[in-house]
Amino acid sequence: MELRHLRYFVALAECLSFTRAAARVHVTQSTLSHQIRQLEEQIGQALFERIGKKVVTTEAGQLFLAYAARALKEVDAGIAMLRPAAGDLTGRVRVGATHTFNIGLIPECVALLLARHPTVKVCIEELPADDIGAQLHSGDLDIGIAYRPNGPTDLTFEPLYNEEMVLVVADTHPMAGRRRIRMVELHQQALVLLPARFTTRAMLDECFAACGAEPSVVAEMSTVAPMIGLVQRAPVGTIVSANAVPAELAGLRTVPIESPTPIRTPGLLWRTQAAKAPVVQAFAVIVRKTALRLQARKRAAQ
The missing domain is CATH 3.40.190.290 (D-Maltodextrin-Binding Protein; domain 2)
Structure with missing residues:
Protein backbone atom coordinates (compact mmCIF):
# COMPACT_ATOMS: atom_id res chain seq x y z
CA MET A 1 0.00 0.00 0.00
CA GLU A 2 1.38 3.39 -1.01
CA LEU A 3 0.48 6.91 0.01
CA ARG A 4 -1.16 7.63 -3.33
CA HIS A 5 -3.62 4.77 -2.74
CA LEU A 6 -4.85 6.54 0.39
CA ARG A 7 -5.10 9.90 -1.39
CA TYR A 8 -7.13 8.40 -4.22
CA PHE A 9 -9.36 6.48 -1.82
CA VAL A 10 -10.12 9.55 0.35
CA ALA A 11 -10.81 11.68 -2.72
CA LEU A 12 -13.29 9.15 -4.12
CA ALA A 13 -14.92 8.56 -0.72
CA GLU A 14 -15.49 12.29 -0.31
CA CYS A 15 -16.55 13.04 -3.89
CA LEU A 16 -18.45 9.77 -4.58
CA SER A 17 -17.74 10.45 -8.23
CA PHE A 18 -14.88 9.08 -10.31
CA THR A 19 -14.97 12.18 -12.50
CA ARG A 20 -14.70 14.72 -9.66
CA ALA A 21 -12.24 12.58 -7.63
CA ALA A 22 -9.94 12.10 -10.65
CA ALA A 23 -9.94 15.86 -11.24
CA ARG A 24 -9.09 16.52 -7.57
CA VAL A 25 -6.03 14.24 -7.58
CA HIS A 26 -5.05 15.15 -11.17
CA VAL A 27 -5.21 11.68 -12.76
CA THR A 28 -7.41 10.06 -15.39
CA GLN A 29 -10.54 8.17 -14.37
CA SER A 30 -9.01 4.90 -15.60
CA THR A 31 -5.90 5.47 -13.45
CA LEU A 32 -8.06 6.25 -10.43
CA SER A 33 -10.18 3.14 -11.01
CA HIS A 34 -7.06 0.96 -11.36
CA GLN A 35 -5.49 2.34 -8.15
CA ILE A 36 -8.70 1.79 -6.18
CA ARG A 37 -8.83 -1.84 -7.40
CA GLN A 38 -5.23 -2.32 -6.26
CA LEU A 39 -6.09 -0.98 -2.81
CA GLU A 40 -9.13 -3.22 -2.53
CA GLU A 41 -7.05 -6.25 -3.51
CA GLN A 42 -4.44 -5.43 -0.85
CA ILE A 43 -7.09 -4.94 1.84
CA GLY A 44 -9.12 -7.92 0.71
CA GLN A 45 -12.47 -6.13 0.77
CA ALA A 46 -14.50 -3.95 -1.54
CA LEU A 47 -14.41 -0.29 -0.50
CA PHE A 48 -16.87 1.07 -3.06
CA GLU A 49 -19.99 -0.15 -4.80
CA ARG A 50 -21.64 1.16 -7.98
CA ILE A 51 -25.40 1.51 -7.80
CA GLY A 52 -26.62 2.60 -11.19
CA LYS A 53 -24.54 5.64 -12.10
CA LYS A 54 -23.70 6.44 -8.50
CA VAL A 55 -20.75 5.40 -6.35
CA VAL A 56 -21.18 4.67 -2.63
CA THR A 57 -18.79 3.45 0.05
CA THR A 58 -19.28 -0.02 1.42
CA GLU A 59 -19.37 -0.57 5.17
CA ALA A 60 -15.66 -1.46 5.05
CA GLY A 61 -14.92 1.68 3.03
CA GLN A 62 -16.76 3.91 5.48
CA LEU A 63 -14.90 2.40 8.44
CA PHE A 64 -11.54 2.73 6.67
CA LEU A 65 -12.14 6.36 5.67
CA ALA A 66 -11.58 7.84 9.13
CA TYR A 67 -8.24 6.06 9.52
CA ALA A 68 -7.02 6.91 6.03
CA ALA A 69 -7.99 10.58 6.38
CA ARG A 70 -6.24 10.82 9.75
CA ALA A 71 -3.07 9.22 8.37
CA LEU A 72 -2.98 11.64 5.42
CA LYS A 73 -3.53 14.60 7.74
CA GLU A 74 -0.54 13.58 9.88
CA VAL A 75 1.69 13.03 6.85
CA ASP A 76 0.69 16.35 5.26
CA ALA A 77 1.29 18.19 8.53
CA GLY A 78 4.77 16.67 8.79
CA ILE A 79 5.64 17.59 5.20
CA ALA A 80 4.39 21.14 5.69
CA MET A 81 6.51 21.53 8.82
CA LEU A 82 9.66 20.44 6.97
CA ARG A 83 9.22 22.67 3.94
CA PRO A 84 11.53 25.70 3.88
CA ALA A 85 8.57 27.87 3.00
CA ALA A 86 7.04 27.03 6.34
CA GLY A 87 9.70 29.21 8.01
CA ASP A 88 11.50 28.64 11.28
CA LEU A 89 10.00 26.68 14.11
CA THR A 90 8.48 28.82 16.80
CA GLY A 91 7.24 28.17 20.30
CA ARG A 92 8.77 27.16 23.59
CA VAL A 93 10.53 24.05 24.84
CA ARG A 94 10.76 23.45 28.59
CA VAL A 95 13.61 21.18 29.59
CA GLY A 96 14.45 19.68 32.97
CA ALA A 97 18.03 18.42 33.36
CA THR A 98 20.21 17.21 36.20
CA HIS A 99 23.41 19.11 36.95
CA THR A 100 25.75 16.81 35.01
CA PHE A 101 24.09 17.58 31.68
CA ASN A 102 23.94 21.33 32.27
CA ILE A 103 27.75 21.49 32.26
CA GLY A 104 28.32 20.76 28.58
CA LEU A 105 25.53 18.90 26.80
CA ILE A 106 22.66 21.33 27.41
CA PRO A 107 24.51 24.56 26.46
CA GLU A 108 25.68 23.01 23.19
CA CYS A 109 22.20 21.70 22.35
CA VAL A 110 20.51 25.01 23.12
CA ALA A 111 23.07 26.90 21.02
CA LEU A 112 22.40 24.62 18.05
CA LEU A 113 18.63 24.95 18.44
CA LEU A 114 18.74 28.75 18.60
CA ALA A 115 21.11 28.93 15.64
CA ARG A 116 18.62 27.01 13.51
CA HIS A 117 15.43 28.47 14.96
CA PRO A 118 16.20 31.90 16.50
CA THR A 119 12.57 32.66 17.44
CA VAL A 120 12.29 29.62 19.73
CA LYS A 121 12.32 30.22 23.48
CA VAL A 122 14.11 27.65 25.63
CA CYS A 123 13.51 27.28 29.37
CA ILE A 124 16.04 25.10 31.23
CA GLU A 125 15.44 23.94 34.80
CA GLU A 126 18.26 22.25 36.73
CA LEU A 127 16.46 19.74 38.94
CA PRO A 128 16.92 16.42 40.75
CA ALA A 129 15.68 13.42 38.78
CA ASP A 130 12.59 12.97 40.99
CA ASP A 131 11.54 16.59 40.43
CA ILE A 132 12.01 16.20 36.68
CA GLY A 133 9.65 13.22 36.72
CA ALA A 134 7.07 15.08 38.80
CA GLN A 135 7.11 18.13 36.51
CA LEU A 136 6.84 15.97 33.41
CA HIS A 137 3.73 14.37 34.90
CA SER A 138 2.23 17.76 35.77
CA GLY A 139 2.93 19.16 32.31
CA ASP A 140 5.33 21.83 33.58
CA LEU A 141 8.16 20.28 31.52
CA ASP A 142 8.13 19.02 27.94
CA ILE A 143 11.23 16.85 28.12
CA GLY A 144 13.70 15.64 30.74
CA ILE A 145 17.38 14.74 30.49
CA ALA A 146 18.50 12.54 33.35
CA TYR A 147 19.78 9.09 34.22
CA ARG A 148 17.68 5.97 33.79
CA PRO A 149 15.19 5.71 36.67
CA ASN A 150 15.95 2.85 39.06
CA GLY A 151 12.39 1.82 39.85
CA PRO A 152 9.29 1.36 37.69
CA THR A 153 7.92 4.50 36.05
CA ASP A 154 5.15 5.35 33.63
CA LEU A 155 7.44 7.81 31.85
CA THR A 156 9.13 6.81 28.60
CA PHE A 157 12.93 6.63 28.91
CA GLU A 158 15.05 6.78 25.74
CA PRO A 159 18.70 5.88 26.47
CA LEU A 160 21.40 8.01 24.84
CA TYR A 161 24.62 6.21 25.86
CA ASN A 162 26.34 4.52 28.81
CA THR A 265 22.75 5.54 31.45
CA PRO A 266 21.69 9.07 30.53
CA GLY A 267 18.61 9.53 28.40
CA LEU A 268 15.53 11.48 27.45
CA LEU A 269 12.38 11.32 29.55
CA TRP A 270 8.91 11.89 28.10
CA ARG A 271 5.35 11.64 29.22
CA THR A 272 4.19 8.44 27.58
CA GLN A 273 1.77 9.07 24.69
CA ALA A 274 1.84 12.84 25.28
CA ALA A 275 1.73 14.98 22.13
CA LYS A 276 5.11 16.55 21.38
CA ALA A 277 5.25 19.95 19.73
CA PRO A 278 7.53 20.24 16.66
CA VAL A 279 9.99 22.42 18.58
CA VAL A 280 10.25 19.78 21.33
CA GLN A 281 10.87 17.06 18.75
CA ALA A 282 13.51 19.24 17.06
CA PHE A 283 15.31 19.73 20.38
CA ALA A 284 15.23 15.97 21.06
CA VAL A 285 16.86 15.31 17.67
CA ILE A 286 19.63 17.78 18.52
CA VAL A 287 20.19 16.15 21.93
CA ARG A 288 20.50 12.68 20.36
CA LYS A 289 23.02 13.82 17.74
CA THR A 290 25.02 16.00 20.13
CA ALA A 291 25.25 13.25 22.76
CA LEU A 292 26.58 10.79 20.17
CA ARG A 293 29.03 13.36 18.84
CA LEU A 294 30.35 14.20 22.31
CA GLN A 295 30.81 10.51 23.12
CA ALA A 296 32.67 9.92 19.84
CA ARG A 297 34.89 12.91 20.57
CA LYS A 298 35.60 11.56 24.05
CA ARG A 299 36.53 8.10 22.72
CA ALA A 300 38.83 9.62 20.12
CA ALA A 301 40.64 11.59 22.83
CA GLN A 302 41.29 8.49 24.97
Whole structure:
Protein backbone atom coordinates (compact mmCIF):
# COMPACT_ATOMS: atom_id res chain seq x y z
CA MET A 1 0.00 0.00 0.00
CA GLU A 2 1.38 3.39 -1.01
CA LEU A 3 0.48 6.91 0.01
CA ARG A 4 -1.16 7.63 -3.33
CA HIS A 5 -3.62 4.77 -2.74
CA LEU A 6 -4.85 6.54 0.39
CA ARG A 7 -5.10 9.90 -1.39
CA TYR A 8 -7.13 8.40 -4.22
CA PHE A 9 -9.36 6.48 -1.82
CA VAL A 10 -10.12 9.55 0.35
CA ALA A 11 -10.81 11.68 -2.72
CA LEU A 12 -13.29 9.15 -4.12
CA ALA A 13 -14.92 8.56 -0.72
CA GLU A 14 -15.49 12.29 -0.31
CA CYS A 15 -16.55 13.04 -3.89
CA LEU A 16 -18.45 9.77 -4.58
CA SER A 17 -17.74 10.45 -8.23
CA PHE A 18 -14.88 9.08 -10.31
CA THR A 19 -14.97 12.18 -12.50
CA ARG A 20 -14.70 14.72 -9.66
CA ALA A 21 -12.24 12.58 -7.63
CA ALA A 22 -9.94 12.10 -10.65
CA ALA A 23 -9.94 15.86 -11.24
CA ARG A 24 -9.09 16.52 -7.57
CA VAL A 25 -6.03 14.24 -7.58
CA HIS A 26 -5.05 15.15 -11.17
CA VAL A 27 -5.21 11.68 -12.76
CA THR A 28 -7.41 10.06 -15.39
CA GLN A 29 -10.54 8.17 -14.37
CA SER A 30 -9.01 4.90 -15.60
CA THR A 31 -5.90 5.47 -13.45
CA LEU A 32 -8.06 6.25 -10.43
CA SER A 33 -10.18 3.14 -11.01
CA HIS A 34 -7.06 0.96 -11.36
CA GLN A 35 -5.49 2.34 -8.15
CA ILE A 36 -8.70 1.79 -6.18
CA ARG A 37 -8.83 -1.84 -7.40
CA GLN A 38 -5.23 -2.32 -6.26
CA LEU A 39 -6.09 -0.98 -2.81
CA GLU A 40 -9.13 -3.22 -2.53
CA GLU A 41 -7.05 -6.25 -3.51
CA GLN A 42 -4.44 -5.43 -0.85
CA ILE A 43 -7.09 -4.94 1.84
CA GLY A 44 -9.12 -7.92 0.71
CA GLN A 45 -12.47 -6.13 0.77
CA ALA A 46 -14.50 -3.95 -1.54
CA LEU A 47 -14.41 -0.29 -0.50
CA PHE A 48 -16.87 1.07 -3.06
CA GLU A 49 -19.99 -0.15 -4.80
CA ARG A 50 -21.64 1.16 -7.98
CA ILE A 51 -25.40 1.51 -7.80
CA GLY A 52 -26.62 2.60 -11.19
CA LYS A 53 -24.54 5.64 -12.10
CA LYS A 54 -23.70 6.44 -8.50
CA VAL A 55 -20.75 5.40 -6.35
CA VAL A 56 -21.18 4.67 -2.63
CA THR A 57 -18.79 3.45 0.05
CA THR A 58 -19.28 -0.02 1.42
CA GLU A 59 -19.37 -0.57 5.17
CA ALA A 60 -15.66 -1.46 5.05
CA GLY A 61 -14.92 1.68 3.03
CA GLN A 62 -16.76 3.91 5.48
CA LEU A 63 -14.90 2.40 8.44
CA PHE A 64 -11.54 2.73 6.67
CA LEU A 65 -12.14 6.36 5.67
CA ALA A 66 -11.58 7.84 9.13
CA TYR A 67 -8.24 6.06 9.52
CA ALA A 68 -7.02 6.91 6.03
CA ALA A 69 -7.99 10.58 6.38
CA ARG A 70 -6.24 10.82 9.75
CA ALA A 71 -3.07 9.22 8.37
CA LEU A 72 -2.98 11.64 5.42
CA LYS A 73 -3.53 14.60 7.74
CA GLU A 74 -0.54 13.58 9.88
CA VAL A 75 1.69 13.03 6.85
CA ASP A 76 0.69 16.35 5.26
CA ALA A 77 1.29 18.19 8.53
CA GLY A 78 4.77 16.67 8.79
CA ILE A 79 5.64 17.59 5.20
CA ALA A 80 4.39 21.14 5.69
CA MET A 81 6.51 21.53 8.82
CA LEU A 82 9.66 20.44 6.97
CA ARG A 83 9.22 22.67 3.94
CA PRO A 84 11.53 25.70 3.88
CA ALA A 85 8.57 27.87 3.00
CA ALA A 86 7.04 27.03 6.34
CA GLY A 87 9.70 29.21 8.01
CA ASP A 88 11.50 28.64 11.28
CA LEU A 89 10.00 26.68 14.11
CA THR A 90 8.48 28.82 16.80
CA GLY A 91 7.24 28.17 20.30
CA ARG A 92 8.77 27.16 23.59
CA VAL A 93 10.53 24.05 24.84
CA ARG A 94 10.76 23.45 28.59
CA VAL A 95 13.61 21.18 29.59
CA GLY A 96 14.45 19.68 32.97
CA ALA A 97 18.03 18.42 33.36
CA THR A 98 20.21 17.21 36.20
CA HIS A 99 23.41 19.11 36.95
CA THR A 100 25.75 16.81 35.01
CA PHE A 101 24.09 17.58 31.68
CA ASN A 102 23.94 21.33 32.27
CA ILE A 103 27.75 21.49 32.26
CA GLY A 104 28.32 20.76 28.58
CA LEU A 105 25.53 18.90 26.80
CA ILE A 106 22.66 21.33 27.41
CA PRO A 107 24.51 24.56 26.46
CA GLU A 108 25.68 23.01 23.19
CA CYS A 109 22.20 21.70 22.35
CA VAL A 110 20.51 25.01 23.12
CA ALA A 111 23.07 26.90 21.02
CA LEU A 112 22.40 24.62 18.05
CA LEU A 113 18.63 24.95 18.44
CA LEU A 114 18.74 28.75 18.60
CA ALA A 115 21.11 28.93 15.64
CA ARG A 116 18.62 27.01 13.51
CA HIS A 117 15.43 28.47 14.96
CA PRO A 118 16.20 31.90 16.50
CA THR A 119 12.57 32.66 17.44
CA VAL A 120 12.29 29.62 19.73
CA LYS A 121 12.32 30.22 23.48
CA VAL A 122 14.11 27.65 25.63
CA CYS A 123 13.51 27.28 29.37
CA ILE A 124 16.04 25.10 31.23
CA GLU A 125 15.44 23.94 34.80
CA GLU A 126 18.26 22.25 36.73
CA LEU A 127 16.46 19.74 38.94
CA PRO A 128 16.92 16.42 40.75
CA ALA A 129 15.68 13.42 38.78
CA ASP A 130 12.59 12.97 40.99
CA ASP A 131 11.54 16.59 40.43
CA ILE A 132 12.01 16.20 36.68
CA GLY A 133 9.65 13.22 36.72
CA ALA A 134 7.07 15.08 38.80
CA GLN A 135 7.11 18.13 36.51
CA LEU A 136 6.84 15.97 33.41
CA HIS A 137 3.73 14.37 34.90
CA SER A 138 2.23 17.76 35.77
CA GLY A 139 2.93 19.16 32.31
CA ASP A 140 5.33 21.83 33.58
CA LEU A 141 8.16 20.28 31.52
CA ASP A 142 8.13 19.02 27.94
CA ILE A 143 11.23 16.85 28.12
CA GLY A 144 13.70 15.64 30.74
CA ILE A 145 17.38 14.74 30.49
CA ALA A 146 18.50 12.54 33.35
CA TYR A 147 19.78 9.09 34.22
CA ARG A 148 17.68 5.97 33.79
CA PRO A 149 15.19 5.71 36.67
CA ASN A 150 15.95 2.85 39.06
CA GLY A 151 12.39 1.82 39.85
CA PRO A 152 9.29 1.36 37.69
CA THR A 153 7.92 4.50 36.05
CA ASP A 154 5.15 5.35 33.63
CA LEU A 155 7.44 7.81 31.85
CA THR A 156 9.13 6.81 28.60
CA PHE A 157 12.93 6.63 28.91
CA GLU A 158 15.05 6.78 25.74
CA PRO A 159 18.70 5.88 26.47
CA LEU A 160 21.40 8.01 24.84
CA TYR A 161 24.62 6.21 25.86
CA ASN A 162 26.34 4.52 28.81
CA GLU A 163 28.95 6.32 30.89
CA GLU A 164 31.36 5.15 33.56
CA MET A 165 31.63 6.91 36.89
CA VAL A 166 35.09 7.76 38.20
CA LEU A 167 36.83 8.53 41.47
CA VAL A 168 37.74 12.21 41.70
CA VAL A 169 40.49 13.34 44.09
CA ALA A 170 42.85 16.28 44.44
CA ASP A 171 46.28 15.84 42.86
CA THR A 172 47.74 15.70 46.39
CA HIS A 173 45.55 12.74 47.41
CA PRO A 174 47.33 9.37 47.97
CA MET A 175 45.21 7.81 45.18
CA ALA A 176 45.85 10.59 42.65
CA GLY A 177 48.61 8.66 40.91
CA ARG A 178 46.59 5.48 40.35
CA ARG A 179 45.73 4.46 36.79
CA ARG A 180 42.74 2.40 37.96
CA ILE A 181 41.29 1.43 41.32
CA ARG A 182 39.13 -1.46 42.44
CA MET A 183 35.91 -0.66 44.25
CA VAL A 184 36.97 -2.71 47.28
CA GLU A 185 40.00 -0.43 47.75
CA LEU A 186 37.61 2.39 48.67
CA HIS A 187 36.70 0.55 51.88
CA GLN A 188 36.92 3.03 54.77
CA GLN A 189 38.13 5.77 52.41
CA ALA A 190 36.74 9.24 53.13
CA LEU A 191 34.21 10.17 50.44
CA VAL A 192 31.65 12.88 49.80
CA LEU A 193 28.61 11.45 48.01
CA LEU A 194 25.08 12.33 47.02
CA PRO A 195 22.41 11.72 49.69
CA ALA A 196 20.71 8.32 49.86
CA ARG A 197 17.53 9.59 48.15
CA PHE A 198 19.37 9.92 44.82
CA THR A 199 19.30 7.01 42.37
CA THR A 200 23.01 7.46 41.70
CA ARG A 201 23.79 7.00 45.39
CA ALA A 202 21.61 3.89 45.53
CA MET A 203 23.52 2.44 42.58
CA LEU A 204 26.88 3.22 44.24
CA ASP A 205 25.73 1.63 47.49
CA GLU A 206 24.85 -1.54 45.55
CA CYS A 207 28.32 -1.56 43.96
CA PHE A 208 29.99 -1.19 47.37
CA ALA A 209 27.85 -3.96 48.84
CA ALA A 210 28.64 -6.26 45.91
CA CYS A 211 32.37 -6.14 46.66
CA GLY A 212 32.05 -5.97 50.44
CA ALA A 213 33.34 -2.41 50.78
CA GLU A 214 31.99 0.23 53.14
CA PRO A 215 33.38 3.72 52.52
CA SER A 216 33.51 6.43 55.16
CA VAL A 217 30.94 8.93 53.88
CA VAL A 218 32.13 12.08 55.65
CA ALA A 219 29.73 14.42 53.83
CA GLU A 220 26.61 14.29 51.68
CA MET A 221 25.76 17.03 49.18
CA SER A 222 22.85 17.24 46.78
CA THR A 223 24.76 18.72 43.81
CA VAL A 224 28.04 17.82 42.15
CA ALA A 225 29.70 21.26 42.11
CA PRO A 226 30.11 21.59 45.92
CA MET A 227 31.22 17.95 46.11
CA ILE A 228 34.07 18.69 43.74
CA GLY A 229 34.74 21.92 45.60
CA LEU A 230 35.19 19.95 48.82
CA VAL A 231 37.52 17.50 47.06
CA GLN A 232 39.71 20.45 46.07
CA ARG A 233 39.93 21.63 49.67
CA ALA A 234 40.04 18.47 51.80
CA PRO A 235 41.65 15.00 51.68
CA VAL A 236 38.46 13.31 50.49
CA GLY A 237 37.31 11.78 47.23
CA THR A 238 34.03 11.61 45.37
CA ILE A 239 32.50 9.40 42.68
CA VAL A 240 30.79 11.16 39.80
CA SER A 241 30.34 10.89 36.06
CA ALA A 242 33.50 11.79 34.18
CA ASN A 243 31.44 14.33 32.24
CA ALA A 244 30.59 16.13 35.48
CA VAL A 245 34.20 17.18 36.08
CA PRO A 246 34.87 20.51 34.33
CA ALA A 247 37.97 20.23 32.14
CA GLU A 248 39.19 23.68 33.16
CA LEU A 249 39.41 22.83 36.87
CA ALA A 250 43.06 22.45 37.88
CA GLY A 251 44.37 20.31 40.71
CA LEU A 252 42.02 17.35 40.20
CA ARG A 253 42.61 13.78 39.10
CA THR A 254 40.05 11.28 37.83
CA VAL A 255 40.68 7.57 38.41
CA PRO A 256 38.66 4.86 36.59
CA ILE A 257 36.95 2.34 38.88
CA GLU A 258 36.67 -1.40 38.27
CA SER A 259 35.36 -4.59 39.91
CA PRO A 260 32.64 -3.43 39.57
CA THR A 261 32.60 -0.34 37.37
CA PRO A 262 29.65 1.91 38.30
CA ILE A 263 27.79 2.79 35.11
CA ARG A 264 24.95 5.22 34.53
CA THR A 265 22.75 5.54 31.45
CA PRO A 266 21.69 9.07 30.53
CA GLY A 267 18.61 9.53 28.40
CA LEU A 268 15.53 11.48 27.45
CA LEU A 269 12.38 11.32 29.55
CA TRP A 270 8.91 11.89 28.10
CA ARG A 271 5.35 11.64 29.22
CA THR A 272 4.19 8.44 27.58
CA GLN A 273 1.77 9.07 24.69
CA ALA A 274 1.84 12.84 25.28
CA ALA A 275 1.73 14.98 22.13
CA LYS A 276 5.11 16.55 21.38
CA ALA A 277 5.25 19.95 19.73
CA PRO A 278 7.53 20.24 16.66
CA VAL A 279 9.99 22.42 18.58
CA VAL A 280 10.25 19.78 21.33
CA GLN A 281 10.87 17.06 18.75
CA ALA A 282 13.51 19.24 17.06
CA PHE A 283 15.31 19.73 20.38
CA ALA A 284 15.23 15.97 21.06
CA VAL A 285 16.86 15.31 17.67
CA ILE A 286 19.63 17.78 18.52
CA VAL A 287 20.19 16.15 21.93
CA ARG A 288 20.50 12.68 20.36
CA LYS A 289 23.02 13.82 17.74
CA THR A 290 25.02 16.00 20.13
CA ALA A 291 25.25 13.25 22.76
CA LEU A 292 26.58 10.79 20.17
CA ARG A 293 29.03 13.36 18.84
CA LEU A 294 30.35 14.20 22.31
CA GLN A 295 30.81 10.51 23.12
CA ALA A 296 32.67 9.92 19.84
CA ARG A 297 34.89 12.91 20.57
CA LYS A 298 35.60 11.56 24.05
CA ARG A 299 36.53 8.10 22.72
CA ALA A 300 38.83 9.62 20.12
CA ALA A 301 40.64 11.59 22.83
CA GLN A 302 41.29 8.49 24.97
